[in-house]
Amino acid sequence: MSLLSGNPQASVGQPGQSATPSKGLYLESYGCQMNLADSEIILGSLAAHGYEPVETAAQADVVLLNTCAIREHAEQRVAQRVRQLIAERRDGRRMRIGLAGCMAQHHREKLLDEIPGLDFVVGPDGYRRLGQLLEAGEAVADVRLDQHETYADIAPRRGEGVRAWLTIMRGCNRLCTFCVVPFVRGRERSLPPEVLIEDLENIVAQGYKEVVMLGQTVNAYSYGDVDFAQLLERAAEVDGIERIRYTSPHPADMSERTIETLARTPKVSPYVHLPLQSGSDRMLSAMERGHDVDQYRRLLAKLRDAVPAIAVSTDIIVGYPGETDEDFEATSAFMEEMNFDHAFLFKYSAREGTRAFKLEETLSEDEKGARLQRLIAEQEARAARINQELLGSVTEVLVESKAKKQEGWLAGKNPQFKTVVFDPRTAAIGELVKVRIEAAGSHTLRGRQV
Numbered sequence: 001m002s003l004l005s006g007n008p009q010a011s012v013g014q015p016g017q018s019a020t021p022s023k024g025l026y027l028e029s030y031g032c033q034m035n036l037a038d039s040e041i042i043l044g045s046l047a048a049h050g051y052e053p054v055e056t057a058a059q060a061d062v063v064l065l066n067t068c069a070i071r072e073h074a075e076q077r078v079a080q081r082v083r084q085l086i087a088e089r090r091d092g093r094r095m096r097i098g099l100a101g102c103m104a105q106h107h108r109e110k111l112l113d114e115i116p117g118l119d120f121v122v123g124p125d126g127y128r129r130l131g132q133l134l135e136a137g138e139a140v141a142d143v144r145l146d147q148h149e150t151y152a153d154i155a156p157r158r159g160e161g162v163r164a165w166l167t168i169m170r171g172c173n174r175l176c177t178f179c180v181v182p183f184v185r186g187r188e189r190s191l192p193p194e195v196l197i198e199d200l201e202n203i204v205a206q207g208y209k210e211v212v213m214l215g216q217t218v219n220a221y222s223y224g225d226v227d228f229a230q231l232l233e234r235a236a237e238v239d240g241i242e243r244i245r246y247t248s249p250h251p252a253d254m255s256e257r258t259i260e261t262l263a264r265t266p267k268v269s270p271y272v273h274l275p276l277q278s279g280s281d282r283m284l285s286a287m288e289r290g291h292d293v294d295q296y297r298r299l300l301a302k303l304r305d306a307v308p309a310i311a312v313s314t315d316i317i318v319g320y321p322g323e324t325d326e327d328f329e330a331t332s333a334f335m336e337e338m339n340f341d342h343a344f345l346f347k348y349s350a351r352e353g354t355r356a357f358k359l360e361e362t363l364s365e366d367e368k369g370a371r372l373q374r375l376i377a378e379q380e381a382r383a384a385r386i387n388q389e390l391l392g393s394v395t396e397v398l399v400e401s402k403a404k405k406q407e408g409w410l411a412g413k414n415p416q417f418k419t420v421v422f423d424p425r426t427a428a429i430g431e432l433v434k435v436r437i438e439a440a441g442s443h444t445l446r447g448r449q450v
Contacts, residue, residue, distance in 0.1 A: 006348075022052040024059035030078055031068025033247060034185075034214055035101055037165035040156035042100065042127050047157055057085055061136060062096045067103035069180050071349040075103050075248050079115065084119035096134065098122065105184035106353065109141040111287060124170075125149040145186040147171075152195045152438050155202075162400050162430050164208040168196055168231065172216035172330060174250060176277075177288050178320065179448030180351040181216055188216075190223040197234055204240035209398055209430060211235070212245045219249035219258055228253075229261040236267040243398065244268045245417065248275055248315075251299055252290040263306035270307045271417040274300070275315040279334025281325035283320055287356075300338055311416035313342035318375060319368030320348045321359040328371050331379060341416065342387055342443075343379045347372050380442045387418070387440035394450060395420065397425050397435045418445055425449045 025046055029039040030357065042064065043053060057063050063085055068074045078099070086096055098120040099111060112118055117137055124129055126142040133142055150170055158164055162397065169190040172182045211236075215221060221228040228246075235244055244267050251274055262268055265344035274296075278284050279391050281292045291299075296371055303310055316331060349369040363371075395414040403409035403421045410429070411421045420435055427433040427449050439446040 004418055006214055010118050013364050018230065022050050023062065023226040024054035024060040025051040026054055026057045026063045026307055027066065028081070029065075029066040029101075030074060031070065031102070033165055033212065034167065035068060036067050037156065037167045037214055040158050040165065041154055041167075043067065043132065044155050045127050045130055045151075046134075050149065051131075056156070057088070057095070060095050062098070063329055064098050064100055067099055067101040069102035069106040069184055069351065069444065072351070073349070074351050075106075078103055081108045082118060086115070088390040089117070096120065099300060100124075100127070102180070103145050104141075105145070106180060108143045108353075112139055112141060121264075122201065122400060127151065128154060130219075133149065139365075141426035145181075147187055147189060149186075149424065150189055150191045152191050152212065156199075158203075158206065158208075162208060162211060162398055163210045163433075164203045164206070164212055166196065166199060166203065166211050167191070167214045169215035169221050174217055174290065175288065177286065177356040178277075178317065178348065178351070178354055180354050183353045185216065188220060190215075190221050192223055193226045193231055193234060196231065197238065200235055200241060201240050207430070209241070209432070210243040210245065211241055212247060214247065215261060217250040218246045219246070219255070220253040227255070227257070229255065229257040230260070232261050232265060232425050241267065243415070245271065245314070247273050249273070250275070250290070254299055254303075256302075259302055259306050262303070262310075269415045269417065270310040271313075271415065272303060272310060273315075274303075276334075277315060277317050278320065278323075278327065279316075279331035280323070281330075283327050283446070285333075286322060287317075287320060293330075297338070300411045309416070311341040311418065312338070313344070314338070314340050316375060317346055317348050319361075319363045321356065323348075323363065332375060335375065335379065336382065337352070339386065339416070342383060343375070344371055345375050345379065369385070383442040384440070387442065387445060390437045390440055390445060392437065394434050395447075397422065399424075399429050399431050399433060401429060414445070419443060420445045420447065421433045423448045 017359045025050040027039055029035050038217045049383040054060050066077045068422045080206055096119040111121050121141045121145040125146040129142055159173055171186040173187045173188045175182055194266045222229055284292055300314045397414050398410040398422045399410050401411050410424045410427055416421050434450050435444050436450045437447040
């Protein structure tokens with residue numbers, strides 16, 4: 001069973017034993033961390049129906065692709081992959097092939113017509129019905145959105161590693177004009193804190209050292225009288241968890257109480273991914289982001305005052321309909337002013353069903369591409385400069401794996417979620433070790449264990 005999300009070698013779930021003869025499930029996941037976490041829910045749900053993960057599609061009774069709908073390119077990639085799987089389906093073995101997740105929800109029943117040989121599609125709120133859907137044995141689409149579905153009673157089936165995903169809320173209420181998420185994942189609903197703390201205790205018992213709290217606007221978490229700040233405080237009280245991270249918060253939902261909690265809770269890593277999308281007030285208003293440039297500037301200043309060691313990353317969209325040269329230059333200048341450690345940079349991709357879909361595009365793909373390449377070059381230089389300032393410093397690294405290129409070296413993340421590869425002395429995967437930084441590039445720090 002393979003899991004694809006920028007890393008074709010990543011996986012969740014391990015073959016196990018069941019009381020009845022198992023059926024093989026091959027699962028690929030595309031997109032964000034929410035999809036990775038949903039894949040673990042799918043594995044947990046289907047385990048109750050006798051499905052066990054297998055290593056290749058050829059071994060499977062069911063092949064399932066858990067999909068993303070954020071950008072058109074992602075959907076095209078998935079469509080190409082599923083057609084390849086259908087073409088490779090062996091004669092005499094009728095493995096069932098399906099699509100799950102946001103792309104399935106986005107295009108719904110028409111996928112069954114557009115991709116001959118596709119057997120089923122299931123949206124993000126249909127995973128608990130997957131077992132029954134597969135037993136039905138017919139081409140079917142289960143794409144009902146359920147404002148109450150949280151999967152709180154389904155135990156995720158997590159794979160090996162040092163980091164665990166913990167979905168604390170589902171859906172989104174923000175309705176940014178460019179974003180399809182509220183239409184494919186529904187409205188916000190949070191899981192009970194008692195369920196989350198119990199799951200966190202299980203995460204510790206399973207040997208994980210770091211937990212990543214997930215939500216489309218994760219800091220909007222609210223259940224009864226428990227808000228996001230209180231949930232962080234409760235999570236930090238769980239013995240055995242070394243690091244707590246969260247993604248992705250929305251600038252408009254970052255409360256003073258949350259900032260205070262970040263400042264006085266050492267287990268919460270000094271790293272925040274804070275999506276900006278544009279450095280132009282005109283574009284932010286058109287996108288209906290719910291904040292302006294100055295509000296973002298003041299928020300980031302508060303975060304850096306409260307947590308001086310904090311690293312900050314962001315999301316930027318170039319080429320939104322109506323973006324002028326002045327808007328683009330404002331984004332470039334603001335990124336330099338904010339001094340982001342890292343940025344995820346994208347060309348605008350029109351998504352059917354969003355409010356921006358009806359807008360006429362005002363830039364060609366070449367123009368959008370040129371703007372994107374300039375921002376990438378500027379950010380690469382910025383990140384290299386920031387990382388160069390760390391030369392000679394000592395940082396704590398949670399060891400995750402062997403280094404890919406350096407024989408005998410190890411790799412992991414520091415508290416600011418920067419990748420560190422290092423020459424070890426006594427370190428082992430899963431341990432926290434100190435590393436002195438001796439070299440730095442835009443994306444990676446290099447050093448030796450001290």
